[in-house]
Amino acid sequence: MSFEITGKLVVKYNTVQRSESFKTREFVIEKTDDINGRVITNYIKFQSVQDRTTIVDRHNEGEMVKVYFNIKGTRWEKDGKVNYITNLDAWRMESMMQAQPGADRMPDYNTSQEAPSSGNSGDDLPF
Secondary structure, three states, X not given: OXXXXXXXXXXXXOOEEEEOOEEEEEEEEEEEXXXXXXXXXXXXXXXXXXXXXXXXXXXXXXXXXEEEEEEEEEEEEEOOEEEEEEEEEEEEEXXXXXXXXXXXXXXXXXXXXXXXXXXXXXXXXXX
């Protein structure tokens, strides 16, 4: 199952080579919600792995982005203790650039405008 979230990119970490064949990269987005007049800010850390570690390269800190991700969970046991780890595994990121004031917009072809009149009320055909 795939999820998506939109927020402001606040931190980009360097890629870490975990083993000879495995690398990861983490980044954080800031998500602010207004809940009944109270502003709640969450900082959500994602990880990307292998060839997906480059998805954050073309985005700048402070930019609004949409992150597509999967939730992955792992059971980890050491010295008789069991722990569960959850990762938000990002696989795609898009810029959410907002339209700038005065930017060109698509023309509205659905407006009704009358054709200009040539002043003759008869047949205007040249033949």
